[in-house]
Amino acid sequence: MSFLEYRIQTVPSGPRKLLYLNWALILLLTSVCAVGWLMLYSVAGGDIGTWAEPQMKRFAVGLSIMIIVGMVPIWFWRNMSGVAYLIAVGLLVAVDVMGHIGMGAQRWLNLGFIMLQPSELMKIALVMMLAAYYDWLDPKKVSRPLWVLLPVGLILLPVALVMVQPDLGTAILLMGGGAVVMFCAGVSWIYFAVVIGAGAGLVTVVLMSRGTPWQLLHDYQYKRIDTFLDPSSDPLGAGYHITQAKIALGSGGWTGRGFMQGTQSRLNFLPEKHTDFIFTVVAEEFGFIGACSLLILYALIIAFCISSAVRMKDRFASLVTLGIAASFFFLFGVNMLMVMGLAPVVGVPLPLVSYGGSAMMVLLTAFGIVQSAHVHRAR
Amino acid sequence: MKRIAHRDSDETTRRTTRRALIMGGAMSAVVAVLGARLRYMQVDQADQYRLLAEENRVSIRLIPPNRGQIFDRNGRLIAGNEQNYRIIITREDAGDVNDVLHRLQRVIPLSDEDIARVEDEAKKRSAFVPIIVADRISWDDMARVATNAPSLPGVTPEVGQSRIYPLDTDFAHVVGYVGPVSERDLKAQENPDPLLQIPQFQIGKAGVETWREDVLRGEAGTRRIEVNAVGRIMRELDRVEGQAGADLTLTIDAEVQNFVNARLGGESAAVVAIDVTNGDLLAISSAPSFNPNLFVRGISYKDYSALTGNDHRPLANKAVSGAYPPGSTFKIVTALAALEAGVIDADSTVYCPGYYEYGGRRFHCWSRGGHGHLNLDGALGRSCDVYFYDVSQRVGIDKIAETGRKMGLGQRHDLPMSAIVEGVMPDKAWKMASYSQEWRIGDTINASIGQGYVLASPLQLALMTGRLASGRAIVPRLVRAIDGQEVATEEAPALDIPPSFLRMVRHGMFTVSNKLGMTGYSSRIVDSAMTMAGKSGTAQVRNITAAERARGVISNDQLPWARRDHALFVGFAPYDNPKVAVACVVEHGGGGSTVAAPIVRDVLLRILSGGMPPLAAYPESQRSRIETALSELPLRDFAALAGATGVRGRA
Structure with a gap:
């Protein structure tokens, strides 16, 4: 369906679009962010200026961007997909070549006014690119090998660029987001079965290559796998993060220790408590009830996105919404699995809650596209 | 075409919806897993994790x-x-440790090595760990650091407790x-x-x-x-x-203890003074001594080797750890045993020709010319060896040993002190057990004058004298009270020796110290209220070989120090109402009556008079010499000390 086919009467226009935004989704996103502010205020020891205030300011900017993006017609974003993808690839190449070294990996690009993590941007751009691709592609061709290979290439290019940074976590998230778009677009089950089988084989090979001359992963990555499998093997070294995170999480109990009363976080036993491990602070201070509530908020965001997507007639709109929802799901899912000791420690922050400007901006922009798809859906 | 496209489009949309719902289902499953895991950790295992936290x-x-x-x-x-x-320094507060230390160096004496050591340690430790810069500094230095505190970030003066x-x-x-x-x-x-x-x-x-x-x-x-x-x-x-x-x-009187220490001077000697009425130890002194404060602070290698290298053995506590042949002081025991056995009484005499022959061997008396006919008083007074050789033959070693043990010899007295020796009170069974040899008559003869196998510590000798003086089986006591609570003691039972025998031996000791011509006469006390009764002893530490004897026994002062005789003296006073007994051993001091007896006299006078020994108690001819000697004693100024630390109570 091209933009010419929009029935102009049924699509709101001008400031009236504000009324047609998915306000429930905005409310949910704001609630999750508010949890983030509370936790950042708490882990800073009751100081608002350290993390909470900058985070709130960024949210204000991010929210504005989301609404503006949401008011722009969805077809514009579809047309921008290719450009966004190319810009993101360019930035990834740039970061690999001259990126700022932070935390042992080249991930950040200093654009002067903002420290940008291009791999964040790529998560959106890839989903948009694939959604646009399937919108363009004749639905009958989606499962033909040649037409499957093309999107796989589109996915693997940024994945490769992210892997050399190296950032395994983001690479996995990119693959996950891309795969979901392909899956929703209707690519045959067989391809997924083959890829999963090949993936399992690859994991085996990777594990077997350890210690041999052709070792495929960095030592620290193997170390993380070891730690994941048995955190107690090295409680003060590599296993320290996960052990302390589990202690914090577990000691929360039903209702938690109370706001600002979490000893694990306040006494610095928790590492990265304001970023990757912030969920354990939620769990420690607000207990099972609090942690579950946050989990439900996340699940509701996904549910609202899916329910919005399935009501859309526009293929790009629904695929991009599903892709963004899936990327978002992978973010919090992997983070939670990680802090609960169900997945290895890969540096994935808790979306919208962890401290970090560019990640939140990018996410809110992405939800802006979801809003745009929602506002401009055919009625 | 448009309609077909529309139908296709509908089909595509349905498929997308189906797949989206499948995906939603999978996501719900993951969320459920996350929720279940949360519940498991936070509810089921909460107690365990709470404990870990x-x-x-x-x-x-x-x-x-x-x-x-x-x-x-x-x-x-x-x-x-x-x-x-x-003075301690904390790196995180100090900032530039080197800079602060150099500023500190201008305030208190601090060597460059100290600075290097502290810097080195500061680098190794966490930033918040305090590091000791200087220990045991004076109050003045402490005050100087405190006044300069603003310019010395991270430097804190600290107060601890030390012995x-x-x-x-x-x-x-x-x-x-x-x-x-x-x-x-x-x-x-x-x-x-x-x-x-x-x-x-x-x-x-x-x-x-x-x-x-x-x-x-x-x-x-x-x-x-x-x-x-x-x-x-x-x-x-x-x-x-x-x-x-x-x-x-x-139980010790610090002033008496100090007097005794000063009196012993540079000798290698020990003195034990005991209250005969209750066994309280009034002084236990071993000379030379050492400064225990050096050990508390960690003694330097140099100081320590000076202590261990000294042939007077300052580290040894001779008063309780030294076991010496008691020499003639042991004649008290032999005499008591003989009286108990009924082989002598106060008047029975023995003839001393200067030697005693037994089994073809000659045992010499210390007096080559002999003492002639002697009764008990005379034998003790002149310390005739032959008299005791003779009576010991008739008593037998086992009875002597029994009496010796009653007097406190050959047993370890339980005091809270280190390395208290048991000494040796030999008998037949002991020799068999120790040497697998039969006891010989010669052994009895040697033992009767406190030579041979007999060994006793100054503590035991003082106790022996105290028991003799009091007639009670007193037990030495060192701790009088714990936290102000008097340590309960029982009245010492009467000694298992008839008081009349004890009286006879005491009289013999009175004779020793108070009759002209007797061994202790020159060290007598002339004040009748403090009359001393004593017994000297000179313990041989070398064997006189036949060759030496042929050449003529050389006198003590010509021998090297380590081969000279030990000088011993035991005494109590006042004679008619005994209060204090004192034993003294001067290692390699020479004659007991000339070296050890004056010490015992001075100590007894010091204790009984409650102050410096009164000159009037000394024989007139000795007074001026003694006055000088006493005035030269390096005594501690307790009055000055009292101002500083003498007040009882807790700081």
């Missing part, structure tokens, strides 16, 4: 108790606790000293007090400090503190104060 956060620190102080019988401080000032012995050398052997816990100390105990793990915690290493460690140490207090991940103390959660150690009051 507490272990993380709470650390228990011990508060070292104040060690009990030790006082003499009059409440003079012997062992106290001193405020120990030290101090204000009477330094006087009580080194009695009270001992404390020192930091060693690995060996920890291993020696099955279940060590956690206090011992505190770095630099001081425990008794010798003497009373070790043997009454149980009451002196006290009990640790505890502090529960909250620590953060790097171990820094965030706040104190609660605090249980410990129990300070109990104060000990000794």
